[in-house]
Amino acid sequence: MKNKFDLIVIGAGSAGTSVARSCAAEGWKVGIVEELKYGGTCMLRGCDPKKMFLAVTEGIDAIERMSDKGLTTIEPTVNWKKMSEFKNSFIEPMPERVENSLKRLGIEEFHGKARFNDDGSLQVGDDVLESEYFHIATGASPIQLGIEGEEHVKTSTDFLDLNNTPERIVFIGGGFISFEFAQISKRGGADQVTILQRGEKVLNQFDADLVDMQVEKSREMGIDIQLNSVIQKIEKKEHEYTITYNSPNGLSHVVCDLIIHGAGRGANIQDLNLEAINVATTRKGVVVNEFQRSISNPKVFSAGDAADTSKPNLTPVAGIEAKIVAKNLIAKEDKYKTTYPAIPSVVYTLPPIAKVGLTEKDVEQRKDEVKVKFKKTHQWYSSVRVNEKYSAFKTIVDKKTNKILGAHLLGPGAEEQVNVITMAINQGLTVEELKAIVFAYPSYSSDIKYMFD
Missing domain, CATH: 3.50.50.60 (FAD/NAD(P)-binding domain)
Incomplete structure (x- = not known):
């Protein structure tokens, strides 16, 4: 028809x-x-x-x-x-x-x-x-992984459709999906949670200093994060799977009940x-x-x-x-061009990691023109109040204009703080103009003005 x-x-x-x-x-x-x-x-x-x-x-x-x-x-x-x-x-x-x-x-x-x-x-x-x-x-x-036994790997959709606690679970890849779901699994009662990352870094789109803290937090929870681990094959025997992978320590194995694809889309x-x-x-x-x-x-x-x-x-x-x-x-014509404002992004771990704007790597060739401020904030009231020891920020400001170029956040409230900073960037606010805003106190937003010199 x-x-x-x-x-x-x-x-x-x-x-x-x-x-x-x-x-x-x-x-x-x-x-x-x-x-x-x-x-x-x-x-x-x-x-x-x-x-x-x-x-x-x-x-x-x-x-x-x-x-x-x-x-x-x-x-x-x-x-x-x-x-x-x-x-x-x-x-x-x-x-x-x-x-x-x-x-x-x-x-x-x-x-x-x-x-x-x-x-x-x-x-x-x-x-x-x-x-x-x-x-x-x-x-x-x-994406296709191109490994022997790939047919045994489930997707993030399969994870969200689970009705029972996964006892032993492996996540392939060190991105958003793996870290978010690994923490959900561990807090949800899983006995063994493993992340196998092919490269030497995880969450590559986010600030390395903050990611290192998130890795420390996740490992403290009991999540086994294996870097530089290249999977060779996956084998099924009855109701369990054995993953064989090359690691810095040589050929290694992990046995699990469920494998989730978190290696990119x-x-x-x-x-x-x-x-x-x-x-x-x-x-x-x-x-x-x-x-x-x-x-x-x-x-x-x-x-x-x-x-x-x-x-x-x-x-x-x-x-x-x-x-x-x-x-x-x-x-009916090419009249409107796509333009993008500053767009925030968040990894919904606990605590979350958030970012907006330029990264420290983006400005490494113009270090004399920018101010980069990195500080751990576990002793700030907002973190002390909820007993969160993993919190920090990194901000990037143009020295000449004093406008905000980027912000990177780890800690309670980061997903909302980044929204406020996004508005400041998109409105072209200077640091002074942002600091002049009166926020409800005490609140996560009221911390923002202390993130900038």
């Missing part, structure tokens, strides 16, 4: 549904295709469910920190099944809500795997979809047959210009994790790019 549209959106996450809604509101005939449940990774399989797990384990963390400061309680434990039910109470209604919101705008929905035909149409099951424009917003998926475009419509791609996604349009096929746009842009795969980035796609589609 053939269907003709003004726009077909492939992917029903945040980078797809917002474009579909904007164009439908202008009277366009819009179709949207999704292989999985409507709502996307962040809502259903990433940011939101992860933080619901985190909310439960925050209770464990708080009790551990305050147990000798006057808080008397029976030793707490996590009921993983109930924690999963709590997460599902938010997740399960969302796909229907998303679908209903699209239907109200007259957007036609298709469920299934999308693949382009040689004539430029899109095949979804028995449906053949023709359109003036296509928007690819299929997100990202775990790539654009989820492999099965679209984009060659059929002459869409240039890289491992990072669809190659687009500054207007989010494919450089090789003007009928195609892309945004979010499926697009090859210079920015990291974050939901706010997808939102910015999708807005530009919609504006240029509606204008």
Whole structure:
């Protein structure tokens, strides 16, 4: 059955549904295709469910920190099944809500795997979809590891679908997923938690001094972090797995019940047959210009994790790019360029690590022009109050203008402090102007003015 549209959106996450809604509101005939449940990774399989797990384990963390400061309680434990039910109470209604919101705008929905035909149409099951424009917003998926026994490795989605406490769990890779889920697992009652990192550093996108402190914290919790560890093979015997890897100490082994992929994600475009419509791609996604349009096929746009842009795969980035796609589609010309403000990023460990703006590495060639301030803050009131000994910051300021160039934070409240500093950077505030703001006291935000000279 053939269907003709003004726009077909492939992917029903945040980078797809917002474009579909904007164009439908202008009277366009819009179709949207999704292989999985409507709502996307962040809502259903990433940011939101992860933080619901985190909310439960925050209770464990708080009790551990305050147990000798006057808080008397029976030793707490996590009921993983109930924690999963709590997460599902938010997740399960969302796909229907998303679908209903699209239907109200007259957007036609298709469920299934999308693949382009040689004539430029899109095949979804028995449906053949023709359109003036296509928007690819299929997100990202775990990269191939290329190791023997890779079929035994589960994904972050599988982790979030667990109903029982993982007893012995290994995370491959030292990024966001591994550190966040490793801490959730350990606080959730896992006996053995291991992170195997191929390189000599973990959380490479974040400040090295703060990461070192987070590694120390995680190891203190009982998480085994193995660096320079290259996996050779994974073997299954009955209900357990043996991972063989090369380490600085030679050939090593770890036995576990569950292995989770945390070694990076790539654009989820492999099965679209984009060659059929002459869409240039890289491992990072669809190659687009500054207007989010494919450089090789003007009928195609892309945004979010499926697009090859210079920015990291974050939901706010997808939102910015999708807005530009919609504006240029509606204008029917390349009128609006994608520009990015300073965008904060957070690793939701406990305590969290946050960053915004330039890093110390970014400014190493202009050290005479900037002020870099690094300080551990475990003796500051905000950390003492909650008995958190792992807290610090690093700020970067332009000496000439006294404007804030970057900030890197570890500690309680870091995920909110970074938002305030992000606003300061995007508004072009000087240090003096930021310090002139009166914050509620005592609060995490009131600490910010002491982070700058």
